[in-house]
Amino acid sequence: MAAGGSAGERGRRAREQALELARRSREAYAVAARWEAGAEAERVVAASLVSLTAVGWRLLVDRHWPGTRAANIDMILIGPGGVFVIDVKRWREPPAVADDHLTTGGENRDGEVAKLLAMTRTADEQVASLGMSPVALRPLMVFAGHRIDARLGRVRLLGHPDLVHALVAEPKRLTPALVGIVGDHLAQVFPAYDSAALKEDAAAAPAAPVEIEGGALFQTEDVEKAAMESLLHAPIEQWMTFLDPDQVGLARRDWSGPARITGPAGTGKTVVGLHRAAHLAGRSSGRILYVTFVNNLPRVQKNLFARMASTFLDRVEFRSLHGWASAFLAERGAGLTLNPPRADDAFSRAWLTVGRDSALAEIDPSPGYWREEIDHVIKGRGLTSLEEYRTVARHGRRTALQPAHREAAWLLYEEYEMLREARGVGDFNDVLLAALEELRERPADPPYSAVIVDEVQDLTLIGVRLLHALSGDGPNGLLLIGDGQQAVYPGGFRLADAGIAVKGRGAVLRTNYRNAARILEAAMEVVSDDPFDDLDGPNPNGRRAVDLTYHEGEVLRVDAAGAEEHDRRLVEAIRALPERDGGGATALADSVVLCRSRREIEQYHRLFAREGIPVLRLESYDGRPVEAIKLGTYRRAKGLEFKNVFLPHHDHDLSPGLEKGAGAAEGERAELARRQLFVAMTRARDLLWLGSADKIHEPGRTADNTEL
Numbered sequence: 001m002a003a004g005g006s007a008g009e010r011g012r013r014a015r016e017q018a019l020e021l022a023r024r025s026r027e028a029y030a031v032a033a034r035w036e037a038g039a040e041a042e043r044v045v046a047a048s049l050v051s052l053t054a055v056g057w058r059l060l061v062d063r064h065w066p067g068t069r070a071a072n073i074d075m076i077l078i079g080p081g082g083v084f085v086i087d088v089k090r091w092r093e094p095p096a097v098a099d100d101h102l103t104t105g106g107e108n109r110d111g112e113v114a115k116l117l118a119m120t121r122t123a124d125e126q127v128a129s130l131g132m133s134p135v136a137l138r139p140l141m142v143f144a145g146h147r148i149d150a151r152l153g154r155v156r157l158l159g160h161p162d163l164v165h166a167l168v169a170e171p172k173r174l175t176p177a178l179v180g181i182v183g184d185h186l187a188q189v190f191p192a193y194d195s196a197a198l199k200e201d202a203a204a205a206p207a208a209p210v211e212i213e214g215g216a217l218f219q220t221e222d223v224e225k226a227a228m229e230s231l232l233h234a235p236i237e238q239w240m241t242f243l244d245p246d247q248v249g250l251a252r253r254d255w256s257g258p259a260r261i262t263g264p265a266g267t268g269k270t271v272v273g274l275h276r277a278a279h280l281a282g283r284s285s286g287r288i289l290y291v292t293f294v295n296n297l298p299r300v301q302k303n304l305f306a307r308m309a310s311t312f313l314d315r316v317e318f319r320s321l322h323g324w325a326s327a328f329l330a331e332r333g334a335g336l337t338l339n340p341p342r343a344d345d346a347f348s349r350a351w352l353t354v355g356r357d358s359a360l361a362e363i364d365p366s367p368g369y370w371r372e373e374i375d376h377v378i379k380g381r382g383l384t385s386l387e388e389y390r391t392v393a394r395h396g397r398r399t400a401l402q403p404a405h406r407e408a409a410w411l412l413y414e415e416y417e418m419l420r421e422a423r424g425v426g427d428f429n430d431v432l433l434a435a436l437e438e439l440r441e442r443p444a445d446p447p448y449s450a451v452i453v454d455e456v457q458d459l460t461l462i463g464v465r466l467l468h469a470l471s472g473d474g475p476n477g478l479l480l481i482g483d484g485q486q487a488v489y490p491g492g493f494r495l496a497d498a499g500i501a502v503k504g505r506g507a508v509l510r511t512n513y514r515n516a517a518r519i520l521e522a523a524m525e526v527v528s529d530d531p532f533d534d535l536d537g538p539n540p541n542g543r544r545a546v547d548l549t550y551h552e553g554e555v556l557r558v559d560a561a562g563a564e565e566h567d568r569r570l571v572e573a574i575r576a577l578p579e580r581d582g583g584g585a586t587a588l589a590d591s592v593v594l595c596r597s598r599r600e601i602e603q604y605h606r607l608f609a610r611e612g613i614p615v616l617r618l619e620s621y622d623g624r625p626v627e628a629i630k631l632g633t634y635r636r637a638k639g640l641e642f643k644n645v646f647l648p649h650h651d652h653d654l655s656p657g658l659e660k661g662a663g664a665a666e667g668e669r670a671e672l673a674r675r676q677l678f679v680a681m682t683r684a685r686d687l688l689w690l691g692s693a694d695k696i697h698e699p700g701r702t703a704d705n706t707e708l
């Protein structure tokens, strides 16, 4: 069901709200008449805002600006749509916005914008102490007697006829109780200059309704339309406005150089990253790059950001690392033909020629292990000579290599490079290497004022170097967010290898806001014995201290006698979702089936098609609700979350045979498989369905694990 009830119900509520506002506007006009003896136009502005108090808003008028001797803030408006710091302007000539400047009658008025922004920053401090993010606080310039609806950076500019419906249309951020709490707090810290000037509640004023000269304060139909629009949007989630004190502190902190945020799964790292992007966008006019490894995540993050801080949407670029690097190279006219299948083919040939029968087979006879060695260790670290490779610490790779193995691996790498170049194609690492070279020769223009990297643990060293080259070491320039326990690619590095120093600029989040306790416990069980690497060193203990925010949840384990029964029970469980969700018809929208391989995905896609269950592949998912079950790989699910998560054959890669008596390389593979499963399990908020079958159809391993 769409947000806010049925269409008929929404329409009725929107109409009621508009009529109530129109009725109250007459009373408000009378109140404003006593407050503002000045011009008619100003009285109308005041009356428009006072009338909003009839539908849950609170108005503070003529407040003292703390920290100044005599300055005042015209008004502060607190309501369902957030908090607005208001400056009322009575200009003879209409306001105009062009090229990021405010003018009137050809005169520049940027100084007044700067003053309003400075006032807003004081209010930012105050709301932050309540755990409220500055994204919910907006500077608003209202123009008496003129029409305008524009933005200038963070500042919204509205003419009085556009005022009421623009505010009513704002998505819902604050509940009535929160309007009260925030209003009381702000009333205290911004004391009234002359409290007798205007009663905050127009209803309490003993004024008789009067007819307003020149007609109504606003068009009732416009307000009705705006109220409808607001009701159509789902209310903004709580974390988009309120954070815990640690999170607010991190989002607003001033860092003198590169910084780093870590924390176990679901502790709000991305939430902080998004709020920080908004905070930085509000403080400078530069562009901000928000980058992550997985391809579809930027779309999801962009949509979240659009809901929580639409004002800054055009200032923050959400990109995947490879997407950004490819576009950057294309922009510079640097020709590199990215062709992963042909690069794979070059690798297969190289393996057959110099790998398969070499010393490498003693360690691991499967080419996949060595492809990863090249992708993540040799090329991924930008090594250029065997000498370098001989001594490099292969963080995160558990298998020790003798000199003969390193020599053989290097030979394989050189053969691969030769064959790849002969084909005239590049792989994903080549894109990053070329972008880094290009950037070192000709820096980005204009440069980014900040680069925020999410899920940094999935990047190769070259990827991190590239982003560091983009951001530099300046204050608040680079923020690395991630969690080594969720690394789903082998081979790591230390920040020192990338030349990045974060000493004294690191923080750890510890409160899990996502998973129900049972789900987190089941996930932790999988990795509790595995040490993991976090960019600044090894972490010996897989079981980490996490505070939980309590909510109900369930882990459903299904042990089927065979693959057929397993799949039948999976389909049954998916069909039972609406009932579980109390008859809700949108259960599929917040549910996902995650698989270990692409082949398994194809298999389940066919099954769901046969069963008439609508499917949306994660490649096409952008975070907006669609009434279809999502389907994707564990890796593709990085950074996402769903109410219900189904993991068919979840334990297939964890069979004890794989760990016991097997070589170190297989042990390493099993550890990686456990970590990937951990990531998949921690995507679930309320329901985690874990399927296993005694005799299953072997879906096979994909040779290519790349998820780009």
Ligand SMILES: Nc1ncnc2c1ncn2[C@@H]1O[C@H](COP(=O)(O)OP(=O)(O)OP(=O)(O)O)[C@@H](O)[C@H]1O
Residues within 6 Å of the ligand: 238, 239, 242, 243, 244, 247, 263, 264, 265, 266, 267, 268, 269, 270, 271, 272, 483, 486, 512, 513, 514, 638, 639, 640, 641, 682
């Ligand atoms: N302050 C908060 N109040 C309420 N909910 C919150 C808060 N912070 C985060 N959340 C919730 O927790 C969820 C997880 O947050 P987020 O995705 O930022 O975690 P994460 O640490 O990046 O997770 P992961 O590393 O597993 O991807 C969010 O989607 C949000 O619903």
